[in-house]
Amino acid sequence: MATLADPAFARQPHPAPVPGATRVEALRDPGFGKIFSDHMVVIDWSEAKGWHNATIGPRGPIALDPAAAVLHYAQEIFEGLKAYRTADGGTALFRPQANAARFNRSAARLAMPDLPEALFIGAIKELVATDREWFPPVDGGSLYLRPFMFASEAFLGVRPAREYKFVVIASPAGNYFKSGAPAVSIWVSSDYTRAAPGGTGAAKCGGNYAASLVPQAEAIARGHDQVVFLDAAEHRWIEELGGMNLFFVMADGSVITPPLGGTILPGITRDSLIDLMHDEGLTVREERYGIDQWRADAASGALVETFACGTAAVVTAVGKVAGHDGEFTIGAGTPGQLTQKLRSRLVAIQRGEAPDPHGWVVRLD
Numbered sequence: 110m111a112t113l114a115d116p117a118f119a120r121q122p123h124p125a126p127v128p129g130a131t132r133v134e135a136l137r138d139p140g141f142g143k144i145f146s147d148h149m150v151v152i153d154w155s156e157a158k159g160w161h162n163a164t165i166g167p168r169g170p171i172a173l174d175p176a177a178a179v180l181h182y183a184q185e186i187f188e189g190l191k192a193y194r195t196a197d198g199g200t201a202l203f204r205p206q207a208n209a210a211r212f213n214r215s216a217a218r219l220a221m222p223d224l225p226e227a228l229f230i231g232a233i234k235e236l237v238a239t240d241r242e243w244f245p246p247v248d249g250g251s252l253y254l255r256p257f258m259f260a261s262e263a264f265l266g267v268r269p270a271r272e273y274k275f276v277v278i279a280s281p282a283g284n285y286f287k288s289g290a291p292a293v294s295i296w297v298s299s300d301y302t303r304a305a306p307g308g309t310g311a312a313k314c315g316g317n318y319a320a321s322l323v324p325q326a327e328a329i330a331r332g333h334d335q336v337v338f339l340d341a342a343e344h345r346w347i348e349e350l351g352g353m354n355l356f357f358v359m360a361d362g363s364v365i366t367p368p369l370g371g372t373i374l375p376g377i378t379r380d381s382l383i384d385l386m387h388d389e390g391l392t393v394r395e396e397r398y399g400i401d402q403w404r405a406d407a408a409s410g411a412l413v414e415t416f417a418c419g420t421a422a423v424v425t426a427v428g429k430v431a432g433h434d435g436e437f438t439i440g441a442g443t444p445g446q447l448t449q450k451l452r453s454r455l456v457a458i459q460r461g462e463a464p465d466p467h468g469w470v471v472r473l474d
């Protein structure tokens with residue numbers, strides 16, 4: 110199958126980029142996922158040609174046949190990573206190889222073609238270099254990158270499609286949680302689950318998110334920030350939030366996080382924090398933790414902190430937990446010591462303000 114050995118991107122000039130003054134104004138308070146940079150990368154895949162037509166050009170609508178398979182059977186996967194401005198004025202990515210590898214694991218689960226790492230990372234580098242004026246100058250700001258792949262073949266039969274598009278867009282980001290709240294309140298969903306054994310819970314696919322929207326909206330309607338899902342079989346074991354992994358910090362200094370096993374998304378932030386905790390000499394146990402235990406440990410003081418993590422919001426303290434059985438508070442309901450320490454350690458590494466002992470940061474210039 111033909112592949113692009115050395116990614117060479119055709120450049121389509123932008124006829125009308127956003128005027129500088131408008132861009133500067135938009136970057137003052139970018140929020141999350143609301144504004145977009147000028148360009149995008151598109152690469153096509155077909156059975157006959159493999160990956161071809163790699164282009165970087167103006168960001169804009171994509172023409173699709175109404176029978177495109179993605180619109181009917183949701184054959185779609187995505188990634189999320191950030192480019193950072195470093196302390197010395199350069200730009201850097203955080204563990205993009207890990208995103209490339211996970212993208213291909215998601216692709217395999219959704220019966221989609223493998224994308225060479227060089228193309229995945231090459232596309233991102235191309236876009237960041239082209240849209241480097243789009244980094245927000247705000248504190249905690251970054252350029253959020255959204256690579257995704259979808260089935261573009263026009264065919265209504267049910268089988269893996271024979272044509273795909275890989276696209277990367279960029280969105281300047283400030284802080285993820287609108288409120289900027291120091292600790293979030295979460296709602297335990299007992300009516301819905303996110304992932305079942307044998308399903309797609311470990312794949313980063315749009316379909317998982319579609320299924321989480323009703324429980325997430327329920328959490329918001331009840332006055333909470335996020336929904337937390339329990340396992341599908343026993344409705345007892347804590348899995349993760351709609352888009353973030355969870356950690357539980359015990360008074361004895363040990364830390365628990367739900368084990369990966371097909372129903373949890375293997376977060377790169379999760380993986381990095383486990384390494385940082387090991388660096389601190391902490392014991393991290395990847396084992397199941399039940400909702401009743403969580404409540405009991407929070408009440409007895411055996412549990413002192415809970416935090417959620419993911420690329421978008423980095424590390425976020427969980428202050429309050431509510432469900433059909435009532436609610437409970439974690440610690441003082443404010444971000445705990447380890448939560449704050451891990452957040453600042455990770456952010457400092459990502460921004461090139463602290464040494465990078467694990468070799469996670471990929472400098473772009």
Ligand SMILES: *Cc1c(COP(=O)(O)O)cnc(C)c1O
Nearest residue numbers: 352353354374376377378419420
């Ligand atoms: C992306 C995602 C995460 C976090 O993964 P990171 O690599 O840390 O950003 C956690 N859970 C779900 C469901 C996700 O989609």
